Amino acid sequence: MELLPQSFYNRDTVTVARDLLGKVIARRFGSSTHFYSIVETEAYRSDDPACHAYKGKTSRNRALFGDVGHTYVYICYGIHSCLNIVARDAHVEAGGVLIRAVLQEASGNRIEGPGRIGKLLQVTPNHNFIDVTQHDSELFALDAPYIDDTRVSITPRIGISKATDVLWRFVVHAEGVSDIELI
DNA sequence: TCCGGGATTTAA
């Protein structure tokens, strides 16, 4: 499998969130590497009140302003480390895609919830600024076939109180399951 | 130094 190039992330954050579905996150643990395909994402842009970067750069969110294709990890509710990949085009100052659910390739298990993913991948705020376009990084992302629209639900983002109208959450479901059952 | 927000989780 091929690494996703930096140009993949240098597009509108919402587009990248959509296109990241089905792509593979690889986590290197010493000599072994584990692979997870992404099945749920949300987009956050600095022109969006729900984004951490909405009020400008701070020491917590500064990774969102950094190079695209790098990680942004933040702590939520004091305990959960949540993983994002920085992605934006030139229209915004900052932006990233939150990884909300993955499929563990080895077992086929679906892991839902950004906090659980942080735990599973053992990421911490020390894992900010990791370049996921580099094969030797602890975390990197690989290309995979595009997931057809018929298998994707598009919904408002969850867990937030601002900008709940935009449809910036993308969820992959199995074939043959209707959107209505899932939303 | 201190206060409170917070892109969650879990249990009932």
Next chain:
DNA sequence: TAAATCCCGGAA
């Protein structure tokens, strides 16, 4: 549906 949870950024 509601309560627990607690670190850390940002302001004072």
